[in-house]
Amino acid sequence: MNIHLSEISEGHYGHTLIFRKIAITLHFDSKCQTGKMSISDGDIKLLWGRAAGICSNPTCQLDLTKILTQSDNYIVGEMAHVIAKSENGPRGISGGGSDSYENLILLCPTCHRHIDKSPMGTYTVEQLHEWKQSHESSIRAKNRELKFSSINELKTEITRLLLENNMLWTDWGPQSQIAREDPGSNSFNIWNLRKLDTIIPNNQKIINMIESNKSLLDSAEYEVFLQFKNHATSFEEHQYNRLDNYPIFPQSFSEIFKA
Ligand SMILES: [Zn+2]
Numbered sequence: 001m002n003i004h005l006s007e008i009s010e011g012h013y014g015h016t017l018i019f020r021k022i023a024i025t026l027h028f029d030s031k032c033q034t035g036k037m038s039i040s041d042g043d044i045k046l047l048w049g050r051a052a053g054i055c056s057n058p059t060c061q062l063d064l065t066k067i068l069t070q071s072d073n074y075i076v077g078e079m080a081h082v083i084a085k086s087e088n089g090p091r092g093i094s095g096g097g098s099d100s101y102e103n104l105i106l107l108c109p110t111c112h113r114h115i116d117k118s119p120m121g122t123y124t125v126e127q128l129h130e131w132k133q134s135h136e137s138s139i140r141a142k143n144r145e146l147k148f149s150s151i152n153e154l155k156t157e158i159t160r161l162l163l164e165n166n167m168l169w170t171d172w173g174p175q176s177q178i179a180r181e182d183p184g185s186n187s188f189n190i191w192n193l194r195k196l197d198t199i200i201p202n203n204q205k206i207i208n209m210i211e212s213n214k215s216l217l218d219s220a221e222y223e224v225f226l227q228f229k230n231h232a233t234s235f236e237e238h239q240y241n242r243l244d245n246y247p248i249f250p251q252s253f254s255e256i257f258k259a
Helices: 041-050 108-117 126-140 151-172 178-179 187-212 220-242 251-256
Strands: 004-007 013-019 073-081 102-105
Touching: 041 073, 041 102, 041 126, 041 187, 041 220, 073 108, 102 108, 102 126, 126 187, 151 178, 151 187, 178 187, 187 220, 220 251
Parallel strands: none
Antiparallel strands: 004 013, 013 073, 073 102
16 A cells, blocks of 8 residues: 555544655554554545545645645645544544544545534534535536637647646656656655546546537547546546556547647
């Protein structure tokens, strides 16, 4: 797993998603006030990826991919329990809440602390589920509302997103200079985070934009788009449930949709 899960100084408030520059093999060792917590790799990825690394509080929406600490750790977000693991914790119930994706919400450290320190009833279980659901839905739907008057306008927007994806691949991917020259660097961790919080959402934006403007495409362009969509959906699935094989990025897509 590529993400180190550690405990913040306040302990019982937070389970902070941290990765260390020095870490190569990362592991879970977080404790909460009731003992060990065990969030699966898959659930961490789902939570981070579906929220695109953004705080789920609708009035905050802090981009957690940009938070850096003064130490050698990058704090990338906090997985907050909707129902506390402890019966006596925030929104606690008899038996306590689980460590599963369904009972977690991605928040920035400030929102996490504020929400869990507020008087009981200020933030309900239903409200936090609603925040999470609507935040994840809005990430999925991004750019769906964009209407273009020409194929070239559409291609310009697609090209920008492909450039960002390509830049991340070049800078941090397995073939990047830093990964090849220093296999012990943190590039592997950064690459794994950027796939989830930027590349997959960018792919979804491209799919949404094309599907909302498909009357601008001829049949050859649409066919290449379907190849890209097939790649993008399989690539996403591969991050959460490792596939033996998936269609690689079709180069014809970047050639045809280049502005
Ligand atoms: Zn926040």
